[in-house]
Amino acid sequence: MTAPRTRRALLTGWGRTAPTAADVVHAVHPSLVDAAMSAAVAAVAARTGRGLVARGMGRSYGDAAQNAGGTVVDATWLDDIRTVDLATGRISVGAGVSLQTLMERFVPLGWFVPVTPGTRLVSVGGAIAADIHGKNHHVDGSFCSHVLSMTLVTPTGTHVVGPDADPALFWATAGGMGLTGIVTEATLQMIPVETSYMLVDTERATDLDDVMDKMLTGDDAYRYSVAWIDCQSTGSRLGRSVLTRGDHARLADLPHRLATDPDRARAFVPRQLARVPLTPPGGLLNPLTVGAFNEFWFRKAPKRQLGKPHHMTGFFHPLDGVGEWNRLYGGRGFLQYQFVVPDAAGETVRRIIERLTEVRLASFLAVLKRFGPGDPGPLSFPMPGWTLALDLPVGHDGLDRLLDDLDEEVLAAGGRIYLAKDSRLAPDTFRAMYPGVDRFLEVRSRVDPDGALRSDLGRRIGLCSDAGAPTPRPTTKKRKTR
Amino acid sequence: MIDATGRPQSVLVLGGASEIAQAIVAGLVPGRCRTVILAGRPSERLDAAADAARAAGADMVETVAFDTTDLAGNPAVVEDVFTRFGDVDLVLAAAGALGDQAELESDPQAAAELITTNFTGLAAALLAAARCMRAQGYGRIVVISSVAGDRPRKANYIYGSTKSGLDAFAQGLGDSLVGSGVGVTVVRPGFVVGRMTEGMDPAPFSTTPEAVAEAVVKGISSGADVVYAPPVLRWVFAVMKQLPRAVWRRMPG
Numbered sequence: 216m217t218a219p220r221t222r223r224a225l226l227t228g229w230g231r232t233a234p235t236a237a238d239v240v241h242a243v244h245p246s247l248v249d250a251a252m253s254a255a256v257a258a259v260a261a262r263t264g265r266g267l268v269a270r271g272m273g274r275s276y277g278d279a280a281q282n283a284g285g286t287v288v289d290a291t292w293l294d295d296i297r298t299v300d301l302a303t304g305r306i307s308v309g310a311g312v313s314l315q316t317l318m319e320r321f322v323p324l325g326w327f328v329p330v331t332p333g334t335r336l337v338s339v340g341g342a343i344a345a346d347i348h349g350k351n352h353h354v355d356g357s358f359c360s361h362v363l364s365m366t367l368v369t370p371t372g373t374h375v376v377g378p379d380a381d382p383a384l385f386w387a388t389a390g391g392m393g394l395t396g397i398v399t400e401a402t403l404q405m406i407p408v409e410t411s412y413m414l415v416d417t418e419r420a421t422d423l424d425d426v427m428d429k430m431l432t433g434d435d436a437y438r439y440s441v442a443w444i445d446c447q448s449t450g451s452r453l454g455r456s457v458l459t460r461g462d463h464a465r466l467a468d469l470p471h472r473l474a475t476d477p478d479r480a481r482a483f484v485p486r487q488l489a490r491v492p493l494t495p496p497g498g499l500l501n502p503l504t505v506g507a508f509n510e511f512w513f514r515k516a517p518k519r520q521l522g523k524p525h526h527m528t529g530f531f532h533p534l535d536g537v538g539e540w541n542r543l544y545g546g547r548g549f550l551q552y553q554f555v556v557p558d559a560a561g562e563t564v565r566r567i568i569e570r571l572t573e574v575r576l577a578s579f580l581a582v583l584k585r586f587g588p589g590d591p592g593p594l595s596f597p598m599p600g601w602t603l604a605l606d607l608p609v610g611h612d613g614l615d616r617l618l619d620d621l622d623e624e625v626l627a628a629g630g631r632i633y634l635a636k637d638s639r640l641a642p643d644t645f646r647a648m649y650p651g652v653d654r655f656l657e658v659r660s661r662v663d664p665d666g667a668l669r670s671d672l673g674r675r676i677g678l679c680s681d682a683g684a685p686t687p688r689p690t691t692k693k694r695k696t697r
Numbered sequence: 698m699i700d701a702t703g704r705p706q707s708v709l710v711l712g713g714a715s716e717i718a719q720a721i722v723a724g725l726v727p728g729r730c731r732t733v734i735l736a737g738r739p740s741e742r743l744d745a746a747a748d749a750a751r752a753a754g755a756d757m758v759e760t761v762a763f764d765t766t767d768l769a770g771n772p773a774v775v776e777d778v779f780t781r782f783g784d785v786d787l788v789l790a791a792a793g794a795l796g797d798q799a800e801l802e803s804d805p806q807a808a809a810e811l812i813t814t815n816f817t818g819l820a821a822a823l824l825a826a827a828r829c830m831r832a833q834g835y836g837r838i839v840v841i842s843s844v845a846g847d848r849p850r851k852a853n854y855i856y857g858s859t860k861s862g863l864d865a866f867a868q869g870l871g872d873s874l875v876g877s878g879v880g881v882t883v884v885r886p887g888f889v890v891g892r893m894t895e896g897m898d899p900a901p902f903s904t905t906p907e908a909v910a911e912a913v914v915k916g917i918s919s920g921a922d923v924v925y926a927p928p929v930l931r932w933v934f935a936v937m938k939q940l941p942r943a944v945w946r947r948m949p950g
Contacts, residue, residue, distance in 0.1 A: 225878055232701035235835035236878035265834070277701060283784075283878060284834030516764065550701045610919065615702035615728065638701035641729060671835075674784065675698035675706070681783040681833075 218254035219247045226287060230276040231494075231548035232638055235283035235337045235671055238599065239270075243292040245399040248368050252397065252667075255286050255530035259667040265681055266669030269397040271338030272313060275345065276551045277638025278671035279392050284681075285669055290340050293399055296320065304405040305363065310340030310398040315485055315535075317405075320687050322483035326405035327463070331363035335485070335532050340398040344652035345635035346595040348602075350439040350531070353587040357597050359389035361404045361591050369396035369662040377402075382591070387658035388399070390692055392634050394668045394678060408463045410480040412473070413439070413530045415461035418477070418519045423454025423565055427601075430458070430585050439530075440464040440585070444577040445509040446571060446605060447502065454568055456583065457516040464524055470659055473524075485528055490538030498545025498608055502575050544608045550638045552618060553604035555586060556630035563628040564601050567621050571605065574617065578605045593651025593658075596633045604636065615639065634672065642677030652678075698786065699835065700729060703918030705786035707732035708780050711794025712821055713760060714742035716891045717748060717841060720910035721789060728752040734778050734785070736763035737792070757782075765792045765818030766810060772825035779829040787917065788826040790819050790840045790867075793859070795893050797889050801855045815859035820866050827870055827879065835878035839915060840867040844885050844925070847886075847934045850948055871922060882916050884909070885934075886926040902930055 219240035240251045251267060258264025264283030272291060273280055281287065293309035294316065300306070304326045308317070314328050315335040321327070330342070330349045337347065343365065348357040355361070364377035367388060377384040388395045416437070420426035426442050434440045437460035440677075444456045464473050473480040534540055541549070556563045564583070571578065582604045589598040607614065622644050625632065631648035632640050646652055656678075659668070665681055673679035699705050706729045713735025722733055733750040735758070737743045743760050750758045759782075761923045763774045779785055793815045799809040823838065830836035845853055864883055871881030886909045888900035909926040916924035925931040937945070940945030 225876060230701060233703075233835075234878055235698075236876070237834055278698065282834075283698070284832055548701070609701055609703075612915075614752075615700075615704055615918070618702075625802055639704070675700060696799050 217250065219250050221286065226270070226273070226281045227548070228275045228277045228279065228281065228638065229273060230550045230609075230638055231541055231544070232550060233278055233671070235278070235281050237285055237287040240286060240288045241292065242288050242290055243294065245366075246367070248288055248290070248293075248397050248399055251286055251372070252368050252370060253290050256665065259665050261482040264667070266667045266679070268393045268668060268670040269310075269340060269344070271311065271341030271344075272336050274334055274341065276546045276636045278675060279344070279635060281671040282343075282669055283671055283674075288397055290397065290399070291528045292669050293340075297400060301326070304407060305402060306405060307400060307402045308339055308364075309400055310343075312510050313338055314342065317358050318483050318527070319485065321405060322408065322411045323478070323481045325407055325409065325481065327408040327527075329355060329404060329406050330358040331531050333532060334535055337420050337533060339403070343389060343401060344391060344393045346590070346597075347635070348586065348597050350441045350584065352597055353434055353440065353585050354438050356587060357590055357595065358384075359595070362389075363402040363404055365401040366399045367396040368399055370665065370667045371662050372418075374662070379407050386591045386595075387593060389590060389592035390634070391592070392594065392672055393657065393670060394673050395662060396668065409465045410469060410649060412469055412480065412524045413461045414468055414522050414529060415459055415525045416521045417457065417459050417517055417523070419513065419516055420458055421644060422452060423568065426454060426456040426458055426583065427561055427564075428541070428557045432584055434460070438655045442583040443636060444568070444581040444583050444603075445513055445514065446568060446581040447506050447509050447575075449572050453572065454565070455513060457513060459530070461525070461530065468522075469524055473639070483527065485535065487538045488536040491540055491542040494542040494546055496546050498547075499543050500545075500608060505578065533678060536604075536621050544606075545610075547608070547610045548605055549608045551604055551606050552621070553602060553633040553636040554621075554625045554630050555600050555602040555633070556625060556628040557598070557600040558585075560628035560630065561601060563624055563630070565602055567624060568584045569604065570573050570617065570621065571607075574611070574613070576607050576611055576614065578607055581605045582639040592635065592673040593655040594649055595633065596635070598631070600630065602633075604633075634676075637672070640676055642675070645676040698784065699837065703920060704728040705837065705917065706787055707734075707782065707785050708787040708810045709734045709736060709775070709826070710789045710791060711736050711763060711765070711775075711819065712790065713737035713746050714740060715791035715793070715841075716893070716906045717886070717889065717909050718789055718791035719746050720906040721791075721839075721913050722746075722750050723753050724910045724914040725787075726750060726755050728941050730732055730755040730787075732782060733758045734761060734782060735759070736761040736774060736778070738762070738764055754936050763822075766813045767823065768813070768821055771818060771822045775822050775825040776829060779833070783870070784833060785829070786836055788830070788836070788838045789837070790823055792819055793841065795853075795856055798853050798855060811855060812859050815856070816862045816866070819863060823866070823870065827874060828880060830879040831874065831877045837880050837920070838867070838870070839882045839884060839913060839917060840864075842867065843887070844887050844930050844934055847885065848945065851946060852948070880920050882913075882921055882924060884913050884916070884924045884926065885930065887930045888895050902927055902933065
């Protein structure tokens with residue numbers, strides 16, 4: 216098999232930070248993934264290569280889908296739909312198919328993706344690698360709980376794995392950030408829906424206690440729940456929020472004009488309303504503009520409104536209406552800080568919001584949600600508790616040290632940081648946050664003994680290395696305290 | 698790797714005993730920089746710099762014998778570091794000597810050696826570093842130039858010209874690396890009170906190695922092309938460069 220042709224390209228994640236150059240393979244067919252894998256493994260064995268990793272839609276915020284000096288397999292071309300069973304909702308698709316494509320094709324047929332994040336512009340392969348979660352995590356769990364099987368190309372061969380077929384490899388791949396192999400195909404269990412509309416309850420919460428209380432007592436009654444938090448309000452209004460919760464609307468729930476027109480009620484036509492055409496050098500998001508936006512967003516929300524039909528696109532993916540909105544943060548880019556802490560650590564959430572409001576860091580988006588139980592993935596992010604996600608522009612003096620401090624708070628509370636969003640976590644903190652890492656490395660050394668699967672994220676947090684020494688093995692090294 | 702906030706995890710210092718380099722390393726280690734390779738002539742000073750890096754919290758600190766005037770040998774030293782230690786996020790070129798202008802004027806061979814130390818040898822090592830980093834797909838090269846290179850003065854034009862050359866070289870290198878993931882930062886300190894300038898009268902806007910280091914660490918994290926230390930010198934020298942030659946010639950010291 217000859218090595219596929221590549222092109223050298225500078226890559227970043229969605230946050231547009233820390234660009235690195237890699238040789239990108241245009242993988243239009245699974246055989247090209249095999250060829251790229253063989254070539255990369257041979258080069259690593261000869262100590263001339265820097266390994267490979269798959270890349271989907273590039274929606275991870277940090278360096279997960281980058282591989283400096285090595286190979287990056289662009290898997291978005293593996294975008295075919297292989298088998299469909301409309302009676303059961305089981306579908307097999309190429310790993311490069313986006314959730315948007317699945318919604319466009321299957322919502323009109325009465326099937327919706329089991330889990331969707333805040334953007335539908337992610338690939339199925341990426342959704343598995345990050346074991347993504349959505350607003351329904353407290354009820355339905357994360358993405359990989361709905362994956363029935365997948366085809367994984369590894370340095371030691373191609374495996375078809377599932378919860379019952381080599382579960383150790385399947386779960387290591389769930390949230391494994393691409394470091395166990397390249398997913399080329401997956402079989403998913405979709406969920407039935409009658410329409411493309413949601414019935415949504417919206418209410419404002421006056422402060423953090425209020426919103427947390429509302430979520431603790433009321434979330435169980437809803438399939439989907441999320442709170443948007445205004446991270447610029449301080450004092451007695453700290454944590455004022457807009458809480459939106461709902462479920463899929465049935466045909467009978469919709470207004471007459473839709474209820475009598477099932478085709479229209481099931482239509483799913485995503486539209487991009489606008490696009491950010493260029494990167495404003497200093498960015499447009501600063502405490503002033505974000506403050507104004509937050510005020511507007513809070514005022515725009517009704518104080519309390521029940522059972523209002525909203526189309527799926529607006530409910531799940533409001534930002535997908537604006538193309539390349541990540542440019543708004545300016546040339547230096549931005550990062551997202553997302554952590555989870557156990558239910559009992561609500562105070563940690565408050566302290567972290569307080570510390571971020573103190574330094575007046577503009578956070579355009581701050582989203583609070585409650586997770587249900589996690590899955591067996593050793594690097595899978597969700598665990599029962601509170602998860603908060605904030606977007607922060609890079610460039611603020613002291614942001615690096617502040618976030619290091621917040622890491623310590625999260626760790627002390629027994630929580631962790633989401634690797635799909637991360638772009639700055641330290642290796643020892645990562646290990647302490649993910650006690651399953653040794654289990655992960657054991658599986659990885661079975662399928663990738665020479666450590667040919669590498670990414671910038673993996674290098675940064677100590678999961679891969681390019682030194683003359685072989686790849687890191689499970690260790691019991693104690694974490695240094697600072 | 699270099700993280701989203703611009704913090705490197707490993708550094709190779711060319712001229713590891715340099716005071717400015719030591720201050721920069723001291724500024725980088727508490728961030729993320731746990732691997733520190735100090736290249737320089739074997740000496741107590743170099744060992745002391747290594748001890749200081751360890752004391753600051755670096756896990757992996759090594760010294761490597763490196764002499765900028767060894768034109769045949771020094772590219773290999775740089776390449777060997779990249780092979781042995783894996784990724785090098787940051788290469789800091791801090792080797793250099795000031796020399797005594799009057800002595801150098803009367804000893805052309807010594808002057809040529811100074812030029813080799815400050816410019817020729819370093820340029821060879823930096824070309825090797827740039828090649829390794831290009832293959833690595835990312836990295837940052839920081840070159841300690843000087844405001845003395847902005848416009849050579851009669852009182853120190855031999856030293857000044859080495860910095861002019863190095864500065865021009867670094868700018869060109871930076872441009873040649875655009876798109877490779879590798880960036881170059883040129884640092885132009887003013888008069889730095891320290892070992893190199895012992896016994897000299899400080900010039901206006903004089904600074905310290907620590908202050909230079911602070912500006913450099915900030916410049917590294919933002920990926921700056923040029924860093925002046927103190928920053929005001931950017932504007933001072935923008936004016937100085939426009940002075941008529943007859944006036945510039947009369948600059949004291």
